Amino acid sequence: MTGIINWNELWKTMRSGSAWRRAPEKDADFWDKYAKRCNESLMQSNERTERQITKMELYPEYSVLDIGSGVGRLAVPIAKKVKTVTALDPSKDMLAYLKENMKKEGVNNIVCTNKRWEDIELGEDIEPHDVVVASYSLGMFDMQETLAKIDAAAKRCVYLFEFVGGWMDEKFWKELHGERRPAWTGYIYLYNILHDMGICANVKIIDSDYEQQYDSLDDAVNKWKDMYDVPSEKEGVLTEYLTKILVERDGKLCLKRKSKSAMVWWKKNHECTEQRSQYPVGENPTR
Numbered sequence: 510m511t512g513i514i515n516w517n518e519l520w521k522t523m524r525s526g527s528a529w530r531r532a533p534e535k536d537a538d539f540w541d542k543y544a545k546r547c548n549e550s551l552m553q554s555n556e557r558t559e560r561q562i563t564k565m566e567l568y569p570e571y572s573v574l575d576i577g578s579g580v581g582r583l584a585v586p587i588a589k590k591v592k593t594v595t596a597l598d599p600s601k602d603m604l605a606y607l608k609e610n611m612k613k614e615g616v617n618n619i620v621c622t623n624k625r626w627e628d629i630e631l632g633e634d635i636e637p638h639d640v641v642v643a644s645y646s647l648g649m650f651d652m653q654e655t656l657a658k659i660d661a662a663a664k665r666c667v668y669l670f671e672f673v674g675g676w677m678d679e680k681f682w683k684e685l686h687g688e689r690r691p692a693w694t695g696y697i698y699l700y701n702i703l704h705d706m707g708i709c710a711n712v713k714i715i716d717s718d719y720e721q722q723y724d725s726l727d728d729a730v731n732k733w734k735d736m737y738d739v740p741s742e743k744e745g746v747l748t749e750y751l752t753k754i755l756v757e758r759d760g761k762l763c764l765k766r767k768s769k770s771a772m773v774w775w776k777k778n779h780e781c782t783e784q785r786s787q788y789p790v791g792e793n794p795t796r
């Protein structure tokens with residue numbers, strides 16, 4: 510039931526806004542372009558990965574569906590704890606890196622599906638899994654439809670991860686884009702859309718440290734130009750900003766920052782809501 514605010518329509522409006530200008534059907538091309546870089550940087554995010562995984566209730570007999578798995582930052586370590594993982598991603602290049610990462614880690618229980626979540630027919634392309642995970646991958650246009658399908662795909666538990674707020678300096682953002690940074694805090698929408706759907710989700714805010722390394726200032730400028738769609742005429746502003754925030758270490762330039770994420774999670778059925786006496790993987794997420 511929708512209340513005074515229609516959160517799904519609001520989500521669609523935000524989704525069409527400046528931060529999301531590309532068309533959703535172009536997602537695969539967009540992410541193909543970043544696959545190599547994601548693989549270099551995301552696979553180093555061990556501390557963040559560990560913090561996410563220890564908050565999930567995972568058992569050796571479980572099947573896990575990872576929506577928007579990317580290069581397998583979560584899918585690969587999760588596969589070591591459960592029976593099977595389905596890694597779904599529309600980007601072929603992301604999945605190619607995921608397969609390399611599986612080999613490197615000696616993991617062979619991940620099945621890859623190269624599709625957008627919107628194009629999945631439940632019961633035909635994918636059967637329900639014990640646990641469904643979507644980590645920083647919920648850019649879909651119709652969030653209510655997306656969440657209803659996610660809920661239907663999960664037999665026991667769902668874990669969604671979203672960044673909380675922006676981290677880029679407000680003044681710098683405005684200089685780059687000529688407009689205020691959009692107040693994009695996705696989990697607020699997810700929580701409210703779920704609530705209107707009759708799903709009372711839990712939210713846990715997780716702090717993490719993030720470190721990115723660059724070979725040189727030029728390397729950082731080029732990567733940022735690509736990643737944040739910085740127009741050539743703003744290269745000077747970008748260079749000045751990066752010079753201020755990067756610190757030198759072991760011949761590399763490092764960007765260190767703290768970030769906050771939200772884990773929006775819920776359990777599906779009676780069996781799942783019963784307290785288990787032990788949580789074999791990490792901490793009890795309800796604490």
Ligand SMILES: C[S@@+](CC[C@H](N)C(=O)[O-])C[C@H]1O[C@@H](n2cnc3c(N)ncnc32)[C@H](O)[C@@H]1O
Nearest residue numbers: 536540577578579582600603625626644645646
């Ligand atoms: C920021 S990456 C996150 C990767 C990984 N989940 C992680 O946490 O490291 C976002 C991923 O979502 C995927 N993605 C984008 N649109 C999608 C869609 N409509 N359905 C499924 N996955 C999508 C992208 O291809 C990309 O690999």
